[in-house]
Amino acid sequence: MSHVSLPHHDVPVIADDAQALAIAEQIAGALQQDSILRDRERRLPHAELELFSRSGLWGISVPKAYGGAGVSNVTLAKVIARIAQADSSLGQIPQNHFYALEVLRVNGSEAQKQRLYAEVLAGVRFGNALAELGTKTAHDRTTRLTRDGEQLRINGRKFYATGAIYAQRIPTSVGDESGVQQLAFVPADSAGLKVIDDWSGFGQRTTGSGSVVFDNVPVDADDVVPFQSAFERPTPVGPLAQILHAAIDTGIARAAYEDALHFVRTRTRPWIDSGNDKASEDPLTLKSFGHLAIRLHAAEALLERAGEFLDRAQAEPNAESVAAASIAVAEARAISTEISLAAGSTLFELAGSQATLAEHGLDRHWRNARTHTLHDPVRWKYHAIGNYYLNEQNPPLRGTI
Template sequence: MSSQIPYAHPAPALSGPVRVIADDAQALETARALARDFAGDASLRDRDRRLPWDELDRYSRSGLWGITVPKEHGGAGVSSVTLAEVIAIVSAADGALGQIPQNHYYALEALRVGGSPSQHRAFYQLALAGQRFGNALAEIGHKDFKRRTRLTPCAGQSYRLDGRKFYCTGALYAHWIPTLATTADGTSYLVFVPRTASGVAVIDDWDGFGQRITGSGTVTFDNVHVDAEWVVPFQASFDRPTTIGPFAQIMHAAIDHGIAEGAYAATLPFIRDHARAWIDAGVDRASDDPLTLERVGDLHVRLRASHALLRRAGRLVDAAQRSPDAQSVAAASIAVAEARVLSTEISLKAGSRLFELAGTASTLDGHNLDRYWRNARTHTLHDPVRWKFHAIGNYYLNNKLPPRHGAL
């Protein structure tokens, strides 16, 4: 292998036992405790691009990566409301750490919807044991959305996997890499691939200016052997109403909302302790400046509105999971789209307004406060919010149900 290519080593074994979280309350309590721990070095990890191996070890052993495993399989089976809260709490402390498990939960939802009972048993137990699932879903270099990673049947109950993926958030740290691939007839599958399988290469080449430690780079597959039990139907899950799409999207909304919460939390003490009031305000403290107060109040209201829409969307995703049909899934998708509109806007606004209100001193490199805006701007490009407005308008004006796919 060329020394010029940053091939990544497999994730090390966990350093200790893995907790199994019992319920929603315990999941939230655990998330808050971890977030307090993660917040301390978040700026240093971002500034120096310190890969968070120790943090992910604690994160995995906390049990949070297993909270969506259904109760009948030994997990907490937390609600979508709780999952969104957990992701937002961690993202407020460190937006990158909040995003890394997103595709892990996505893979578990795709497994829940499309997997067989034996696949449920196998992969749910791996998740409860602390195994991390990454992703190799997207492909770049083409203007269409066709997937060119190929799954080819072989003799016996096995397949061969070949292809190249990018934006593989979490794969750098994963034990398994769920991968979207198509057979010769164009049918899509989600293939759970062991990180250590022969022919798998994870390349640490993510250099985006935000979400720097998500490891969202390249994964390649060269004649990788795949057992039939690792192959989960995927396309079929969108031929009928399922919650895979809105479930995926509510997690993106939670990441953005959490980043906004983090930026807002950083703004207030900087105004109190460092910012100066404008000369025309006639006050001594920036925290008494009437126009600063108006801007902070506006930000607070928008943040609370984003949180309210996020929780409402979670309730509708939960309802659709219980009784999935065209109407319930559409209602969940639109509610999540509404949450994504506000979470996108508030994450960018909070990151920008931090500097507007805190003043020039807040731009000094040592504070690294630009990480909030950089993380928000990078993550909110995942899919265009302008299409959320379109789907919402079409739903309410023309009674058109939104399309069923993972990008809404």
Template sequence: MSLLSKLRSKFVSTPTTLEKPVLTTIAYRIKSDVEAIEIAHKLAAEFAKEAAQRDRERRLPIAELDAFSQSGLWAITVPKQYGGAGVSYRTLGEVIKIISAVDPSLGQLPQNHLVIIEHLILDANEDQKRFFFDLVLRGARFGNAFSEKGSRTVAEFATLIKPDNADYVVNGTKFFATGALLAHWIPIVAVTEEGLPHLALAEQGTAGLTVVNDWSSFGQRTTASGTVVIDNVRVPAAHVVPIYRAFARPTIGGPSSQFIQAAVDAGIAVGSINATLDYVRSSARPWIDAQNIQRASDDPYTIQQVGDLELRLHAAEALLERAAYRLDAAALEPSEESVAAASIAVAEAKVLTTEVALLASNKLFELGGTRSTLEEFNLDRHWRNARTHTLHDPVRWKFHAIGNYYLNNTNPPRHPWL
């Protein structure tokens, strides 16, 4: 029996329809960084088996997602004082990269969940921390109702939150709601009449809360990143967190989110390169001018290109690891200096992970040849995923932040995209 089958039989009651996800079993509790990485590798081996089919069919990874969260990996950043493993950012990045290398949709699904955990650490009161961290440790998944389409910028929100006696009422419409369809709780970013962003955590199935599976992107097809309609949704005051505070002072609220995005892109690059190596070894042909060479893997220019890809990947991974250390340091002792250094380190990693994900997924076809584009292989999913996910935020502005920091000693702005 495969690991995924064991997890299904032990932990998961897989729904046959997309009804409200119900947490019926207690997730495994991971105890260390080493254990987190070991479990990620085991899950990745199972998730890889049907990744291409899931992409081709736009089949939501319901059982895989249950196995993922029930494994305990969605709770590894819960601080130790609340019962979690409190792993390092290096470990978190490695876990996301390992999963994303085989299925970047699955790798992206916990991104916003992990961001919510970070905001609970930064902004929630003690009662909220104890309540929500306990849910996470039990296996609850947070979705995402953050972004809106049609506004002037990604930071401008029309979704409003208003007090109503002991509760709050929220109204608006969200898009790019990664994972909301399959989440137990849907955190909604809404602004007060004064324009201050708050996080309203609504349980899936709350009256007035509707999740629409209308995600039609050509990449990251199985993230369920569609629409959330919020129609007079009532949220208890105890479930509302003033997240604007995370950006009113130096915190890792922004770079921690960007770090996870960079780890997904690094995973896409790893998956693309692995697919390139497999295809070149098994199916590609040497070029006609490569005389006396029988295999594409002996073609000198193919060898050179693979060497270049590996070099660029390792550089991106090194910057990702460096960024993780800066994040850990800034989380421990937040200051203007430490948080700015972490933001810039993450920005540098994001530039290289974006570049190598796009390059590697493109080189896959250049080195594989025309036959590698056949539908039967579905290798284009690597490029589609890279092109889609790297659009999350423009790296051209990362270059600006990096240059301004080193040239003019100007710290980067504080927001969730830097």
């Protein structure tokens, strides 16, 4: 079996939900520092990511039976939202780390759980190599896992590999010789594996979501976890992935909203026709902030509600509980998409021309929201939600809802 090099420092094991939330709040200020500069110059946040993962927060979803805090999904979503508020790229980087941990929980063997959970609690970060370019649909995969004597090998190319450039292991979706999808937890320093920093998106610029190339990369059978079967029966894997995306967008929305409040209070001049001495007294500005605040609070409330549904689905997974969780998460995804884009755009309408100056970096909120919310189309969330409530049709199990 393969081993990865563990970090040369001690990583605390967080005990419970309250501690996880407190630590997220504690480090958010440090992670926010220089976030504008990192975005402008595309400085990859290696030091900030070390602070983030050394806090112990990357291990909070490890079940209590394996030494972790086993926090609720309500807490997990709040932690990701808080980090994304500080820096949305840092909020997104561990998304697939937690996703891989859920696949491991649902489909991993006892030995795999013992070993890989222990690595995570020691500070090992998981990236991802799931999506590919050039396939017929976003869910098609051409990367293959084949047998070479006693050795398994991977060949293929991945893109949108968020977190891979920062990871010690890269969970990789591969089709085996029977065409069944597996998830291989590949050590990042494996021979023939190359991570390429070719992500050029105009938003989420420091996620490192570029390419990973596999050229006859060896992988131990002990590091291969069943993947496809997680979507052939009701499991919480799909909604778990999606609630993290909703949390990222909610964090972006909160950051844009808070920056709009601060700018209007401190810099924006009142419009001459308002008859007010301060922009913060303009009645039309007040109406707009009220509209934003309501939708932001609704997004945060739906995110928490989705976490509660997901907790129930994890505790007792069946067709009904997983469908209900998927729909609750889809509702959170829909509204977080809309409010993140609205807050990022309305900010400029309310703050005025000064807000467009590059030194303020306020355009990053809309760019980040627009880029991240393209992960999967929100229009299909509404379709699934309407079909569920009107026709009592459960959403697909494939995890895109």
